[in-house]
Amino acid sequence: MAIVSIATALMLAACGGTGAGGGAATSAGATGSAAAADTLVGVAMPTQTSERWIADGNAVKEGLEKAGYKVDLQYANDDIPTQTQQIDAMITAGAKLLIIAAIDGTALTSQLETAASKGIKVIAYDRLIRDSENVDFYVSFDNYKVGVAQATALLYGLGVTDKDGKATGTATKGQKVELFAGSLDDNNAHFFWNGAIDTLKPYITDGTIVVGSGQDTIEQAATLRWLQETAQKRMEDLLTSTYGGKGTGLKGVLSPYDGISRGIITALQGVGMGPSIKEGLPVVTGQDAEIASVKLIADGVQQSTIFKDTRKLAAQAVTAAQDFLAGKTPEPNNTTDYDNGKKVVPSYLLEVDTVYADTIQAMLIDSGYWTADEVKSGVAK
The missing domain is CATH 3.40.50.2300 (Response regulator)
Incomplete structure (x- = not known):
């Protein structure tokens, strides 16, 4: 897939949803430090059977690595036990933050409890993780x-x-x-x-x-x-x-x-x-x-x-991750609608577009999403 530079996408996300007290540009300046280079971020994606999730995973990984972090990107092939094991392994390996697109939004309570006990922040990526107080932020579309x-x-x-x-x-x-x-x-x-x-x-x-x-x-x-x-x-x-x-x-x-x-x-x-x-x-x-x-x-x-321009979603996830890892709180644009059964999770929502045959050129080709x-x-x- 022809994807524009993640740096460009980060700038787009920063314009709409920077973290409190900083944002993408400020955080990016700090992430070149040795501390960032020693920081591991775990990224758990649901499957490689969908082009969409492959693109998401690669874009999040690229953005985090450009910001100076080490990244453990895992796909679980739509198998819930595999995803729970992957997240357990990320925690054991010393991940400081987790970005999770859950297969089953109700199946990660134990993993999130362990993460919270170790001070690991959790960003739910596009799919809200349910029935846990230990979801710190949610990035998705409306x-x-x-x-x-x-x-x-x-x-x-x-x-x-x-x-x-x-x-x-x-x-x-x-x-x-x-x-x-x-x-x-x-x-x-x-x-x-x-x-x-x-x-x-x-x-x-x-x-x-x-x-x-x-x-x-x-x-x-x-x-x-x-x-x-x-x-x-x-x-x-x-x-x-x-x-x-x-x-x-x-x-x-x-x-x-x-x-x-x-x-x-x-x-x-x-x-x-x-x-x-x-x-x-x-x-x-x-x-x-x-x-x-x-x-x-x-x-x-x-x-x-x-x-759903996943380049912008990935960039928003990276922006939120940078804020958390810098000790800041990401700035949500929705604090009312995403109740996961235990708490209303602060969220950042992006807009979407409808593509018809006569808008493929403008929306997908001209934007560099597909050639x-x-x-x-x-x-x-």
Whole structure:
């Protein structure tokens, strides 16, 4: 993936969310010291099966190393015991700070208790860690707004609203849709779902759209571990049980993540729908701007994706880490919404964008996130 310099991203993050009493520029000046060079930071990421998490891990590691720290970056391949063991090992190795993107947001209580007993600060990265008082800071995107954006994209694709969510007043009534959610053990999945459902509810209530299967709760729509294969199997089952095996009448599918989207699209095309939206494929949303899905959007197959610029998220995590390691407190921009069951975790939230075929150039290529060749091939280089 073509990624701009982490130093540039750090400057962007510093403009929006510097730590109290300092910020990225001030902290960076101190991190060239011998003390910083002897400081180990543990970075725990959930999996390498998603391009997104590989990019996050590499960007966080690069930013921390440029700031002068030693970094232990580990991926757990979506296995909870592996992640807990990796975090235990980081603590044993003397890490002074942990940045954790949890597989299961409820499974790390013991590790965080140990970290707190040793004075190790913990930054939850994009996925809120639940049921622990020992989460010191949270960096993420505004995940409720992600859900709103996904639902708005779906409604736009169905002609119910414009791109900004304003009702057109000319939409066909009774359009059938299906809903997919993320993994229930990921706190973000609930924010995505709530934002989407709050946005869709008025149009479900007035009959503009109808959930054909009747599966309209997050428990029914959930996709364990966000797996593409799991989503494909559920979509295949829905096509058989509700749409006569051919998808007759299905107009759109709310998908919270690009991997899930590709599973859904495979199932839809497998029964002869499409192959593109112009040729009758239902509108399918997404998230994370994964290159395989960006190509599908460019080709008119997937309708949209939510772009979460992970370069800025990684830079914000580095900024918060620098503040903690300098004895300062990072400055949050949200202190009310992210209750993990034990405390409201001070958070820094970044904004997101919706990518359609006509905005790939401006949002993804011109910004250096992907190159034109990558978009054309669907493969990261």
